[in-house]
Structures are given as structure tokens and as C-alpha cells.
Amino acid sequence: MRLHRSFYTQPTRQLAQALLGCRLVRRWQGQRLSGRIVETEAYLGETDLACHAHVGRTPRNAVMYGKPGLAYVYFTYGMHWMLNVVSEAEDFPAAVLIRALEPLEGLELMQQHRPVPHSIELCRGPAKLTQALRIDRTLNGVDLCNRQGELWIEAGEPVPTRSVGRGPRVGLGTTPEPWKSKPWRYWIKHNQGVSK
DNA sequence: AGCACGATTAACT
């Protein structure tokens, strides 16, 4: 069952933790490609200088101002796509970046999209999982709650708080403090699918 | 019209 809209209206950091253990599903050529979410990051509105919305509303980040439960997919470094889930209320620009999955279904197709020696490496990174699941600009703005959609999230075994690791977000480069060090990255402790 | 840079990855030394 697809997660209901109300799930995505949670406060963003809470949602980032609640998404751990859930199953991200992509329908591709009639088959299911899926993985368990094991690592996320929260991006929290215009005041968060690490968030794309810190410059205000632009054509690129407009989806983040939309309904909770939309997919915000953006292009970066000239070659990579990143998947985010829009959170909280409409007009408040916040989202959760999905950074890593533990592959569950459709591993053979994922290997065709992204050949690797061991299946645990298929989705161990934000740009790796979008390659493996064939997520790109065509999915920017799609509604994860739409019954007809080709991308959605299903509930999983909840992860107890004691099993959730936290730390600073990755790759922020020139983002000023204190935003650069806010511990808004979450992962499942001791999980092999978490990115390096 | 031109520029600097990025929520990364893989392939180097």
C-alpha cells in the first residue's frame, strides 16, 4: 500500500527518520524495482542555507513549494539525478533526500541499469539509486500518492530510535555554519547499504 | 552572453 498524504505532512526531520525502513518502489516495464530506505537527509525551508530554497522560489526548486508527497528530482554535477520527497505544508519548501537503499526487488534489471560486482552497491548513494531505478527529470513533480503513478513508497518495519544514526549532511561544501554542521542526516546503524 | 559552482561518482596517485 502506498503511504497516505498525511504521512508526508510530518515535520521534515521526523519524516526523514520515519522513512527509514520504508520501501521505495519504481514501476519499470511492468516490473517492480524496489529497495528499503536506509539513509536520508532533511532540507528545511528558505532559512536553511543548504536547502535549494534558500534563494527563494525558482523554476528549479518550485516543486518543493508544492504538496507534501510530491517527488522533487533535480540534476547536479552535470550528470547526476537526486530524488527528494516533499514534506510538510504546501508553500513551505522542505524535502527529504533519499540517499541510499538496500535493494529488494528487480535486482537483475537494476544490474542492467548499473552493473556492479555486488548487489549491495546498486543503490548505495543518492545518484546510484536514481540510476538503478531509472529516476530522472521525467519524474520531477510526480505525486507519490497517485494510484496510477510509477513511483511510490510503502510502509515497512519501523526502525526503533536507538537504531537510527545521525550526523551532518554530506557534500555541503561552501554552505556556511551552522547549517553545514546541522545533524540532519539519518541512517540505519550497522546497515551495509548506507553510503560511504 | 558569460561565468562559477554544485545535496556525486569513479578513476586516478
Place this chain on the structure above:
DNA sequence: GTTAATCGTGCTC
């Protein structure tokens, strides 16, 4: 540890 790959975006001129 360092760096090239590669191009859309937002800002300056």
C-alpha cells in the same frame, strides 16, 4: 587523498 567528468541553474555584466 586528489581530480576529471559534464551541464543546468542562478547571478552578473
